[in-house]
Amino acid sequence: MDxxxxxxxKRRGRTLRMILFVLLGLIGLCMVxxxxxxxxxxxxxxxxxxxxxxxxFEEKTFTTDGTTINYVEGPDNGLPLLLIHGQLVxxxxxxxxxxxxxxxxxxxxxxxHGHGKSSHDPAKYTAGGIGSDLAAFIEQVIGxxxxxxxxxxxxxxxxxxxxxxxxxVLGVVLEDPPLFSSEYPRIKDTAAWDTMETAxxxxxxxxxxxxxxxxxxxxxxxxxxxxxxxGISSWSQEYHKKHxxxxxxxxxxxxxxxxxxxxxxxYDPYFGQAFYDGSWNTDFDHADALSSVKCPxxxxxxNWFYDDNGILMGAMSDEDAERAISLMSNARLERVDSGHAxxxxxxxxxxxxxxxxxxxxxxxxx
Numbered sequence: 001m002d003x004x005x006x007x008x009x010k011r012r013g014r015t016l017r018m019i020l021f022v023l024l025g026l027i028g029l030c031m032v033x034x035x036x037x038x039x040x041x042x043x044x045x046x047x048x049x050x051x052x053x054x055x056x057f058e059e060k061t062f063t064t065d066g067t068t069i070n071y072v073e074g075p076d077n078g079l080p081l082l083l084i085h086g087q088l089v090x091x092x093x094x095x096x097x098x099x100x101x102x103x104x105x106x107x108x109x110x111x112x113h114g115h116g117k118s119s120h121d122p123a124k125y126t127a128g129g130i131g132s133d134l135a136a137f138i139e140q141v142i143g144x145x146x147x148x149x150x151x152x153x154x155x156x157x158x159x160x161x162x163x164x165x166x167x168x169v170l171g172v173v174l175e176d177p178p179l180f181s182s183e184y185p186r187i188k189d190t191a192a193w194d195t196m197e198t199a200x201x202x203x204x205x206x207x208x209x210x211x212x213x214x215x216x217x218x219x220x221x222x223x224x225x226x227x228x229x230x231g232i233s234s235w236s237q238e239y240h241k242k243h244x245x246x247x248x249x250x251x252x253x254x255x256x257x258x259x260x261x262x263x264x265x266x267y268d269p270y271f272g273q274a275f276y277d278g279s280w281n282t283d284f285d286h287a288d289a290l291s292s293v294k295c296p297x298x299x300x301x302x303n304w305f306y307d308d309n310g311i312l313m314g315a316m317s318d319e320d321a322e323r324a325i326s327l328m329s330n331a332r333l334e335r336v337d338s339g340h341a342x343x344x345x346x347x348x349x350x351x352x353x354x355x356x357x358x359x360x361x362x363x364x365x366x
Contacts, residue, residue, distance in 0.1 A: 046255070048095040055099040057107075061117075064136040067124055070117035071110040071141075074102035079170065079358050080142045081105035084134070086152025086341065087195065087271065089263040090116035093151075096255075096347040097354075104355050108142060110134070112154065114271035115263060122270040127284035131160035138168040147361065149173035149354060151341055152315065153275075156182065160284060163292035171296040171361050173354055176340050178315040179286050179324045184278030190312040192275075194220045199272025212236070212248065212264045256344040290327035296364075297331035298357055299324055300350075302338050315340055 056075040061068050072091055081101065085093050091109040101107050111118040113130045124130060134157060138146055147170050150158035155177025162169045181190050198219045208214045216222050216233055236248045247265050249258070274280035301321040304314025316324070325333045334353060338346040 046095065048255075049092065051099045052095050055102045057098060057102065062137055062141050064133050064140065067113065067119045067121060067133050068117075069110055069113075069119075069133065069137055071108055071137075072098075073141075074098065074105075074107040076106040077103055078105045079362065080138075080144060080146035081107050081354065081358070082134070082138065082142065082146045082148045083107065083109040084148065084150035084154030084157050085109070085112060085115070086150075086154050087275075088115075088267055089259045089341075090266060092116075092262070093259045093341065094343055097343050097351050100351050101354060104358060105147070106142075108137075108146070110137065112157070114268035116266050120268040120270075122268070122274070125268075125271050125274040126280055126282045127156060127160045128164070128282065131157055131164060134161060135165040135168055138165070145170045147171050147173070147354070147358060149175060149350075150177065151175040151343060152177060153182070153280075155179075156284075156286075159286070159289050159293060162295050162297065163289040166292075166295060169295050171298075171357060172293070173298045173300065173350075173357055175300045175342055175350065176302040176315045176336075177299075179290070180320045181312055181316055182275060183281055183286055184275075187275060187278075189310065191221075191314070196272045196276040199269035200276040202269050203273055210240075211267065211269055212261065215264055256339075256341060259344065287323075287327060290324055293328045294330060296357075296361065297328050298334055298353060299328075299331055300334045300336050300342060300353065302336050302340050302342055 052072075057072045059070070059072050061070050063069070070091070083091070083094050085091060091111050094109050098107060098109065113124050113133070114120050114122075124133065138161075145168050148158045148161055149172065150156070152175070155174040156179070158172045158174055159177065159179070162172045178187075178190070178192060181187065182192060187193055187196065198215055201218060202208070202211055202214045205214075213233060213236070216229055216236075222229060239248055240246075247262055249262065253261060299321060301316055301318075302314065304312065304317060306317075307313055321333060321335075325331050336342055336346070336349050338349060343350045
């Protein structure tokens with residue numbers, strides 16, 4: 001072996017040793033994380049959530065018309081901003097945007113009815129039932145008109161508020177709401193139908209009491225995990241036995257999915273049932289409501305496509321988005337290269353849009 005070949009071999013050996021060292025370190029960190037989670041359960045906190053508390057947010061509750069709304073409030077640094085999450089998650093889904101938004105706004109983020117720590121009352125699971133309580137929240141907690149931003153079904157509620165309680169709304173940012181596509185019966189031809197149908201089927205059976213496990217094994221979305229569902233289910237059930245009363249944190253999922261699995265444990269399937277049977281849209285015609293929105297509005301439209309069976313994979317088609325814009329008198333369309341929950345998948349997009357929108361409203365009001 002010549003010296004050049006020998007030197008090359010030594011370099012490869014050092015490189016392999018370094019790679020092995022790094023891999024062993026990563027494995028060690030994973031093992032430590034597993035031990036910490038196993039030992040301390042939900043005392044584990046997302047790094048992003050630590051930043052939320054450091055930014056000055058406080059968790060509180062408000063009760064109106066027999067319904068308790070759980071929410072967080074940030075420091076008063078500007079115009080009031082109300083954030084309304086989408087289905088299956090909780091206010092924590094905004095954790096990646098809350099600290100920066102708190103530097104520009106007086107932020108309030110709620111747990112929607114049937115989600116998180118807010119009341120689970122199926123009698124309120126209509127756009128009008130929830131919207132009326134949110135209007136009371138703005139009047140009695142925020143105390144002045146607010147910018148309202150909602151994702152998915154939260155975006156539908158933002159539309160309801162702008163149309164039916166205009167005195168409480170400065171402007172709306174609609175983060176990829178399922179306008180028109182979530183109206184019955186068209187909702188049956190969308191990817192969202194899987195969530196609604198799973199909720200309906202869960203309520204019709206008696207074998208499984210825990211919705212998280214039922215959703216894991218019966219949702220088409222979870223079926224994408226393949227054989228991984230068995231390991232997740234076994235791990236979750238074992239964790240539940242050893243830590244009764246705690247939320248199961250499936251920490252090895254990406255954050256966007258962790259928000260879903262966490263939210264599923266505090267989600268009322270009757271909320272999904274209301275979309276399944278169409279009752280959620282009682283007295284809430286999307287076109288009529290949009291025509292009544294007079295405040296400044298931004299409609300965010302995320303990525304979408306039709307699959308081979310003609311199922312809408314996304315919240316809105318281009319036609320839906322264009323129709324929605326045409327119905328509002330003071331709105332503009334923002335097409336975003338992101339998935340449905342932009343605030344989780346590309347938080348800088350939502351923060352930029354909201355901060356710019358707030359500045360525009362501030363200038364218009366001066």
